[in-house]
Every structure is written in structure tokens, then in C-alpha cells.
Amino acid sequence: MSSHDEHDHDHPHEALTNSEEPAAAARVRALVDLLVEKGVVGRDDVRQRIDWLVSRSPSDGARLVARAWVDPEFRQRLLADTRAAAFELDLDPGPSPVVVALENTEAVHHMVVCTLCSCYPKALLGPPPDWYKDLPYRSRAVSEPRAVLEEFGVQLDDDVELRVVDSTADIRYLVLPRRPSGTERMTEEELAQLVTRDSMIGVATPVVPPTVRT
Amino acid sequence: MRVAARRHDGHHRTPAYLKGKHGTVTRVHSSFLNPETHAYGKDGLPEQPLYLVSFPQSNIWPEYGGGAADRLYVDVFEHWLEETE
Numbered sequence: 669m670s671s672h673d674e675h676d677h678d679h680p681h682e683a684l685t686n687s688e689e690p691a692a693a694a695r696v697r698a699l700v701d702l703l704v705e706k707g708v709v710g711r712d713d714v715r716q717r718i719d720w721l722v723s724r725s726p727s728d729g730a731r732l733v734a735r736a737w738v739d740p741e742f743r744q745r746l747l748a749d750t751r752a753a754a755f756e757l758d759l760d761p762g763p764s765p766v767v768v769a770l771e772n773t774e775a776v777h778h779m780v781v782c783t784l785c786s787c788y789p790k791a792l793l794g795p796p797p798d799w800y801k802d803l804p805y806r807s808r809a810v811s812e813p814r815a816v817l818e819e820f821g822v823q824l825d826d827d828v829e830l831r832v833v834d835s836t837a838d839i840r841y842l843v844l845p846r847r848p849s850g851t852e853r854m855t856e857e858e859l860a861q862l863v864t865r866d867s868m869i870g871v872a873t874p875v876v877p878p879t880v881r882t
Numbered sequence: 883m884r885v886a887a888r889r890h891d892g893h894h895r896t897p898a899y900l901k902g903k904h905g906t907v908t909r910v911h912s913s914f915l916n917p918e919t920h921a922y923g924k925d926g927l928p929e930q931p932l933y934l935v936s937f938p939q940s941n942i943w944p945e946y947g948g949g950a951a952d953r954l955y956v957d958v959f960e961h962w963l964e965e966t967e
Contacts, residue, residue: 833955
């Protein structure tokens with residue numbers, strides 16, 4: 669007889685994790701333990717990488733966008749070589765070798781997804797939102813992107829070409845949204861405040877708060 | 883070109899929904915380590931050229947309900963692309 673059979677079953681058995689630890693967290697902890705044990709990474713490497721990731725923010729991407737809105741030559745350089753343009757503003761484009769900016773225009777709207785996992789320009793946008801990593805967005809963004817956009821509050825005209833970009837490999841994509849009308853008198857710093865994370869994923873458009881309309 | 887329809891049991895970066903579909907190369911990225919070997923602790927060499935390939939949405943989803951000009955852009959490695967006329 670095992671001890672398992674010797675106690676009353678008036679309580680639920682816990683999963684094979686520490687208390688309330690979610691299964692994914694337990695898996696990550698087990699992976700880290702194993703990688704450390706095998707000498708592939710050190711605990712300090714993991715901590716430093718997490719520190720770096722959570723220190724990143726969409727305000728960096730927003731600075732690129734705002735500069736591109738006020739400086740057409742910078743915009744061209746940003747579209748030609750996004751990584752080099754980030755260095756121009758003393759921004760860290762991250763370890764990924766290639767970041768590509770995609771320009772939205774009156775005729776073309778881009779939105780970004782990673783159907784295979786959750787590839788994302790973390791260095792310039794910070795950690796991705798949970799919905800970006802979840803299956804519904806990852807599957808529907810490619811198969812019914814206009815319905816997804818509507819749920820985010822974006823209504824595209826039928827004659828706008830919608831380009832969904834699936835970042836399956838080594839390239840990280842960042843959307844350069846359109847500058848809203850009514851912002852002609854705003855400074856570059858004020859413009860950067862209008863540029864949201866979602867607008868750089870392509871599921872939102874920058875909107876000018878009524879109080880700052882000129 | 884056409885995305886190869888072949889099956890691949892290990893890690894690879896070609897989404898199933900694209901296999902066998904016809905598209906157009908719109909941008910040539912540089913070359914990158916081959917994820918199919920690199921993911922298994924090997925060196926990933928030789929590097930494989932990566933392309934941004936564009937597909938009309940109607941080529942991928944026959945029931946697609948959006949705009950006629952809507953397209954999907956996907957990064958695909960060269961060894962998954964087949965030339966067509």
C-alpha cells in the first residue's frame with residue numbers, strides 16, 4: 669500500500685508545481701534550473717536579460733516615429749535602415765540584427781503578427797502585450813485581419829490595402845503610423861506622446877486628444 | 883514562386899498555412915543561421931538567405947472577406963521556395 673492510499677480524499681491533490689505557481693512558470697523554472705546545471709547560461713545572465721527586457725518601453729519606438737514625422741530625411745533613413753536610425757537617436761535597437769520599419773500611408777496599412785510564436789521588436793517597444801502572444805490574435809490576424817482591426821477600433825476603408833506582416837524568422841517589424849491631421853503645430857516631444865505601442869504594432873492609429881488640437 | 887509543400891517534422895519557421903501557396907518575393911533580407919539545425923544545438927551553417935514574400939490574401943484563404951488588394955507578407959527561407967513561371 670502506498671501512502672497515497674492511506675489518507676482521506678477530502679482535499680484536492682495539488683499539481684506538480686509549487687502551490688499556486690502556474691504551469692508555464694513551473695516549466696520556465698525547470699528549464700532555467702536545467703540550463704544552469706548544464707552550464708549553458710548563468711543565473712546572472714537570465715536576470716540581466718529580464719532586467720534589460722523590462723527596462724525597454726514603447727517610448728523609444730515613439731521617439732523614432734515622432735522624428736520621422738518632423739524630419740522627412742530621417743524618415744527615409746528610418747525606412748532604409750531602422751537599426752542605424754535608432755543609433756542616430758541614441759536608442760538601443762537590441763541584439764536582433766535587422767529591424768524593419770513599415771510605413772503606413774493613405775493607401776496602405778500594415779499590421780504585424782508572429783503566427784509561430786511571439787517575435788516582436790522588444791528593444792524598441794518593450795515586452796509584447798499578452799494578446800500578441802495568444803493564439804486568437806496569432807491566428808486571426810492573418811485570416812481575418814480586418815475583423816481584428818475593427819475589434820481594436822480601427823475601421824479601414826475598403827480601398828486601403830491591408831498588409832499583414834508575419835514575422836516568422838530573424839526580422840523584427842515596427843509600424844511607422846501616419847501622422848494625425850491637426851498636429852502641425854505640435855513639437856516633436858508632443859508628437860511622441862501620441863504614438864502608442866499598439867499604433868506601432870499596427871492595430872491602432874495615433875489619435876490627438878481634443879485638448880491639444882490646434 | 884511557390885512555398886514548398888513538403889512536410890518537416892522538426893523545428894522550422896515556415897508556417898503550415900503557407901505551404902504550397904504562390905507568392906512574390908518583395909524584399910531580400912540578408913542570410914541567417916538555419917533554424918532547422920540551430921534549434922538543435924548545431925551551428926546552423928550554412929546561413930540561409932531570407933526573403934519577404936507577399937501573397938494575395940485570396941490565395942491563402944478562399945473565403946477571405948477583406949479588401950481585394952489585401953496581402954500577407956511573410957519571411958521565408960530560400961530552401962523553402964520553389965521557382966515557378
